[in-house]
Amino acid sequence: MGLSKAVQRRSLFQAYLQSLDARPVLTKSITAGSLFALSELFSGRFTAPKPTSTKSKEQKISEIKSELVAALKLGLYGFFICGPLDHHLMELVQKAFVGRTSKRWQALMIAAVNFLILPIQHVIGLATLSAVNGVTKPKEIVGAIKGSLLKILQMAWVLSTVEMIVAQKYIPESLWTPFFTAIEVGLFGTFINIREKLQAQKKDKLDQAKAEAEAKSAQTETEAEAEVEAEFEKVEEEKASE
Numbered sequence: 001m002g003l004s005k006a007v008q009r010r011s012l013f014q015a016y017l018q019s020l021d022a023r024p025v026l027t028k029s030i031t032a033g034s035l036f037a038l039s040e041l042f043s044g045r046f047t048a049p050k051p052t053s054t055k056s057k058e059q060k061i062s063e064i065k066s067e068l069v070a071a072l073k074l075g076l077y078g079f080f081i082c083g084p085l086d087h088h089l090m091e092l093v094q095k096a097f098v099g100r101t102s103k104r105w106q107a108l109m110i111a112a113v114n115f116l117i118l119p120i121q122h123v124i125g126l127a128t129l130s131a132v133n134g135v136t137k138p139k140e141i142v143g144a145i146k147g148s149l150l151k152i153l154q155m156a157w158v159l160s161t162v163e164m165i166v167a168q169k170y171i172p173e174s175l176w177t178p179f180f181t182a183i184e185v186g187l188f189g190t191f192i193n194i195r196e197k198l199q200a201q202k203k204d205k206l207d208q209a210k211a212e213a214e215a216k217s218a219q220t221e222t223e224a225e226a227e228v229e230a231e232f233e234k235v236e237e238e239k240a241s242e
Contacts, residue, residue, distance in 0.1 A: 029083030035185040036078030040071040043193040
């Protein structure tokens with residue numbers, strides 16, 4: 001039984017490799033789209049508020065629909081943008097360093113990936129995550145990118161360097177993009193997604209608290225004005241009675 005399952009897994013992997021060889025862009029796009037959708041579903045569940053008994057059935061259904069729509073959006077981003085973009089960017093790097101296998105050239109390749117490819121990938125990725133998490137104004141999206149890009153790149157540079165060293169030594173070039181996608185989307189991308197969702201939730205709570213404070217302040221001012229007017233009217237009535 002275990003042997004048959006191992007054979008099946010090997011057959012699936014061989015089919016994946018054949019598809020990758022015959023239709024590299026399409027296969028990488030499907031891989032990226034699937035991983036992004038799964039990452040979004042997991043991140044949404046992980047950061048979801050604790051369920052309460054006060055929620056109606058309609059509210060719960062609405063939340064599930066929102067999660068599925070967000071997963072679909074990120075899946076489409078992975079399929080139409082991330083997969084093809086990563087394929088062509090990595091292809092350019094591989095062509096630029098083809099036949100150059102010395103440690104010096106390998107180090108230069110790592111630098112090219114870190115300082116040319118990663119910034120492009122993460123700017124586009126952060127803009128997409130911001131939009132999926134409810135940020136719609138271009139100014140706010142730019143602010144979200146500026147606020148997170150450097151910290152994310154610093155972590156990505158470390159991760160990418162390790163990935164590149166492993167890939168250069170042990171992984172065929174045709175599998176580099178799926179390998180990077182699996183780690184950067186499945187692990188690192190999920191971490192970034194959770195981080196962005198928690199920040200968005202924190203911002204919403206602060207905005208709500210600010211709005212409530214302003215409303216309370218306005219109500220207090222209105223009540224104070226009403227008290228002054230009432231006192232003034234009382235004084236006027238006393239004068240009139242005299």
